[in-house]
């Protein structure tokens with residue numbers, strides 16, 4: 601393992617004012633997104649949509665890395681240029697989602713365990729050759745029915761994945777996601793996220809993963825979307841930083857949040873408040889899927905004549921989140937767009 605190289609990649613991924621574009625929707629997940637905008641889920645449509653994002657110069661200025669799906673890392677743009685090359689030309693690091701999805705835990709149907717470790721070493725070797733310099737593995741947790749068994753199993757899998765990545769010159773994004781879809785309050789989210797993160801860092805230690813060569817991708821501390829008691833931007837920012845400071849060693853170069861179904865503006869406002877209100881030992885940035893893509897997807901709607909407008913919508917969200925990554929975003933900037 602070359603830790604200096606891993607650390608340099610991780611630092612590039614969380615460089616001040618830039619963040620990660622999560623464009624790694626599986627074919628099934630992108631089908632759901634395309635359904636909403638009336639676009640057929642074909643290979644050329646998926647290619648055209650992703651090409652539109654990666655060729656958006658203004659937007660990509662704010663993007664440090666792009667997470668790809670297996671199909672996308674092998675795909676070529678309409679003119680034959682590999683999509684990976686477009687990402688590199690924009691100055692961003694190509695990455696790859698390597699987990700095989702969350703499956704119901706045996707005898708614990710309220711929780712899931714993420715699968716995909718079998719054969720992972722060989723897949724990482726191939727992905728490195730295809731240009732990937734970081735990877736992603738996502739574990740999910742239902743905060744209303746926590747179980748030690750699922751927290752432990754997912755932490756163990758995340759650590760085994762992270763060790764395999766580092767052995768193969770790839771920076772692991774370690775993504776434990778306490779889901780936001782339930783009716784739990786913010787205290788439950790804080791308590792379970794703290795438990796999850798403590799277990800994850802313990803297992804990373806046992807697996808000899810070097811923290812200087814990872815990026816953490818956690819949820820923010822929020823009440824469930826169905827909770828009657830929602831929280832202010834400041835409360836979310838302060839509770840999130842509190843939990844992270846309790847759990848994440850300062851050797852970790854950076855933390856890049858998932859958006860998890862928050863509105864575009866909430867995801868931006870929360871990140872900006874954390875950076876503006878706190879002195880932090882790590883860089884805090886974004887690794888958003890929906891919160892970066894919902895607007896351009898809707899604008900594009902599968903039509904060639906909408907490509908420029910969709911790129912403008914993507915550039916706007918990327919710019920807003922880039923400002924949030926330094927704490928410099930405010931609501932007025934949204935209105936000016």
Ligand code: 13P
Nearest residue numbers: 622858859860888889890
């Ligand atoms: P969202 O920002 O849409 O939650 O997606 C990020 C991601 O990569 C989830 O694994």
